Amino acid sequence: MSTGNRGEEAIARMFEGARKHGRAAFLPYYPIGYPDYGTSIEIIAKMADIGVDGFEIGMPFSDPLADGPTIAAATDHALRGGINTARCLEAVRELRERGVDQPLLLMGYLNPILAYGPEIFVAEAREAGADGLIVPDLPPEERGLLEDPCRNSGLALVAFLAPNGGPRRITLAAEKATGFIYIVSVTGITGARESLPDTLPAFLDRVRAQTDKPLVVGFGISRPEQARAMGEIADGFIVGSALVRAAEEGIDAVIRLAETLRNALDA
Amino acid sequence: MKPSDRIEGTQIPDARGYFGEFGGQFVPETLVPALEELNEAYEAFRDNEEFADRLRQLARDYCGRPTPVYFARRLSDHLGGAQIYLKREDLAHTGAHKINNALGQGLLAESMGKRRIIAETGAGQHGVATATVAALLGLDCHIYMGSVDMERQRPNVFRMQLLGAEVIPVESGSRTLKDAINEAIRDWVTNVDDTFYLLGSVLGPHPYPRMVRDFQRVIGDEARGQMLQMTGNLPDACIACVGGGSNAIGLFYAFLEDPTELVGVEAGGRGIETGAHAARFADPSLGRPGVLHGTRSYVLQSLEGQIMDTHSVSAGLDYASVGPEHAHLRSKGRTHYTWATDDEALEAFDVLCRYEGIIPALESCHALAEAMKRAPQMGRAEIILVNLSGRGDKDLDTVVAEMGRDR
Numbered sequence: 007m008s009t010g011n012r013g014e015e016a017i018a019r020m021f022e023g024a025r026k027h028g029r030a031a032f033l034p035y036y037p038i039g040y041p042d043y044g045t046s047i048e049i050i051a052k053m054a055d056i057g058v059d060g061f062e063i064g065m066p067f068s069d070p071l072a073d074g075p076t077i078a079a080a081t082d083h084a085l086r087g088g089i090n091t092a093r094c095l096e097a098v099r100e101l102r103e104r105g106v107d108q109p110l111l112l113m114g115y116l117n118p119i120l121a122y123g124p125e126i127f128v129a130e131a132r133e134a135g136a137d138g139l140i141v142p143d144l145p146p147e148e149r150g151l152l153e154d155p156c157r158n159s160g161l162a163l164v165a166f167l168a169p170n171g172g173p174r175r176i177t178l179a180a181e182k183a184t185g186f187i188y189i190v191s192v193t194g195i196t197g198a199r200e201s202l203p204d205t206l207p208a209f210l211d212r213v214r215a216q217t218d219k220p221l222v223v224g225f226g227i228s229r230p231e232q233a234r235a236m237g238e239i240a241d242g243f244i245v246g247s248a249l250v251r252a253a254e255e256g257i258d259a260v261i262r263l264a265e266t267l268r269n270a271l272d273a
Numbered sequence: 274m275k276p277s278d279r280i281e282g283t284q285i286p287d288a289r290g291y292f293g294e295f296g297g298q299f300v301p302e303t304l305v306p307a308l309e310e311l312n313e314a315y316e317a318f319r320d321n322e323e324f325a326d327r328l329r330q331l332a333r334d335y336c337g338r339p340t341p342v343y344f345a346r347r348l349s350d351h352l353g354g355a356q357i358y359l360k361r362e363d364l365a366h367t368g369a370h371k372i373n374n375a376l377g378q379g380l381l382a383e384s385m386g387k388r389r390i391i392a393e394t395g396a397g398q399h400g401v402a403t404a405t406v407a408a409l410l411g412l413d414c415h416i417y418m419g420s421v422d423m424e425r426q427r428p429n430v431f432r433m434q435l436l437g438a439e440v441i442p443v444e445s446g447s448r449t450l451k452d453a454i455n456e457a458i459r460d461w462v463t464n465v466d467d468t469f470y471l472l473g474s475v476l477g478p479h480p481y482p483r484m485v486r487d488f489q490r491v492i493g494d495e496a497r498g499q500m501l502q503m504t505g506n507l508p509d510a511c512i513a514c515v516g517g518g519s520n521a522i523g524l525f526y527a528f529l530e531d532p533t534e535l536v537g538v539e540a541g542g543r544g545i546e547t548g549a550h551a552a553r554f555a556d557p558s559l560g561r562p563g564v565l566h567g568t569r570s571y572v573l574q575s576l577e578g579q580i581m582d583t584h585s586v587s588a589g590l591d592y593a594s595v596g597p598e599h600a601h602l603r604s605k606g607r608t609h610y611t612w613a614t615d616d617e618a619l620e621a622f623d624v625l626c627r628y629e630g631i632i633p634a635l636e637s638c639h640a641l642a643e644a645m646k647r648a649p650q651m652g653r654a655e656i657i658l659v660n661l662s663g664r665g666d667k668d669l670d671t672v673v674a675e676m677g678r679d680r
Contacts, residue, residue: 069451069455069566071455071458071566072462074459082446091578117574120578143299144299145298145300145305147298148297165302168301168305170465170466190301193303193464195459
């Protein structure tokens with residue numbers, strides 16, 4: 007695996023690598039501090055060992071309004087356990103020291119990043135070994151707050167697109183996103199769902215017609231058949247709540263689920 | 274002053290919803306198209322005479338507008354200084370100013386073909402107003418309310434249910450207004466196609482702070498004319514309580530270009546030094562600019578940017594952020610903000626009951642408390658106008674419990 011430049015380039019290489027094998031990239035979401043700091047590091051490192059492609063590393067916020075009950079409860083638990091932004095940056099550093107080489111994207115709400123200081127946060131995230139940033143309450147119109155520091159340091163700043171977004175939203179995301187475009191599969195909050203909307207492939211086609219940037223689908227994916235289906239229409243997919251829920255049963259349950267999802271892509 | 278130099282005018286907020294450096298639209302992408310749709314519908318609504326007529330007619334015949342301004346003679350004599358006038362929003366239908374906004378947004382929802390209404394509520398006044406308008410217009414209504422607030426404002430929970438609304442208890446976080454807003458936003462993001470989020474204060478993402486202000490400015494527009502008619506003068510000071518700040522903006526707006534002093538009163542809770550309060554502007558160590566619920570404004574937060582739990586005896590002021598336009602007006606020096614503690618608000622409650630035969634909402638008591646501090650220092654020719662934003666029937670349980678404890 008390459009140990010070259012991190013940031014946007016590392017993310018681009020991740021998609022290239024997956025594409026070469028004719029499959030989509032699998033990016034698990036996992037929050038730092040659930041059920042505790044050490045266990046979350048352990049879980050992420052073990053998922054790295056089984057060959058997932060990259061990670062979305064969750065940072066806690068007191069008011070996670072884009073998240074469903076599973077992730078909201080997990081990050082609330084992390085917060086009560088003393089996890090803060092600095093501790094999450096430390097986690098990235100520790101994962102790198104343990105040899106985790108996949109792209110790491112920090113996912114967190116805007117206010118703790120503003121409180122930390124956007125420039126300092128981006129610089130320290132990069133220095134710790136992060137490759138990108140996912141901020142769910144930062145639409146393209148407000149990206150100015152983080153865009154320059156991210157561009158200067160090569161940290162990717164992902165843009166979201168939702169299925170109710172018309173051509174103008176698609177153009178904007180296509181123009182602004184670095185790293186990839188995060189396609190929200192359904193209108194709603196994070197959380198495992200029985201099925202994904204039939205309209206998703208057509209929406210991805212419409213986005214694809216406007217951009218070459220990688221498209222990563224998230225929200226609601228929990229099962230191997232969903233992973234396989236996403237693998238056929240997107241460049242990558244994210245699974246969060248299902249993994250967090252599995253963590254209630256222990257580390258092994260998370261790894262088993264991650265493995266099942268990962269293997270579904272090769273089938 | 275040239276019109277273009279005015280502190281306020283139709284150019285505020287700008288197209289992106291900014292009042293100076295405050296405001297904006299910090300929401301998940303799914304809500305951006307919904308907010309664009311809302312903004313366009315609101316622009317069309319503003320310019321439509323038919324809607325304006327319907328709103329005016331309902332405000333008059335259904336809500337009882339204009340609400341009177343009342344000269345509180347016994348209270349003024351008791352305090353022995355400035356003459357105190359009360360803008361009687363407590364006499365509006367449903368007992369608070371909240372109906373002004375609920376009615377405006379309700380008509381807008383109807384015009385957009387959205388039949389499902391959701392709202393958050395703290396004290397329950399906005400929830401009752403929303404449930405009322407939903408009944409009036411035949412819309413389906415769901416109200417999110419923190420379970421702590423449901424406990425301390427039980428009469429309003431029953432009122433909402435009687436009016437046909439579903440009241441959904443929120444058990445997350447501090448189980449107060451902040452958490453009710455989180456849940457309402459989660460509902461909206463999920464049901465964005467058919468749902469109208471009827472937000473209750475000058476908060477949240479653009480265009481809410483502007484739209485709610487526009488629907489509430491009737492308070493000040495009426496009061497300014499009433500004061501001129503009754504006293505021949507403008508008041509020396511206008512005082513209003515500030516939770517999100519809709520009754521305050523509503524009153525202040527008509528006076529922005531007058532020499533009148535504009536004073537917002539936040540919830541001082543158990544005292545600023547205790548940290549148990551909701552005074553965003555009073556405590557620079559906790560109240561700093563930040564982003565909560567879609568808007569950039571002053572937010573009570575930890576050094577790490579986590580939103581603080583707040584405290585106030587009045588549920589309607591118990592919130593960690595404040596309307597972005599208040600932050601802007603304050604930065605321009607046009608408005609200023611102080612606080613009243615729980616005890617001061619309860620004292621004001623007692624005084625207004627005894628001296629004027631008016632049972633005020635605990636929220637409004639914060640504004641009254643400030644008037645009671647100032648009036649004795651002012652001359653008898655000076656005038657204070659207080660926005661009596663709501664009536665206190667909903668607070669009787671709280672007041673009985675608090676008075677039983679202390680006295």
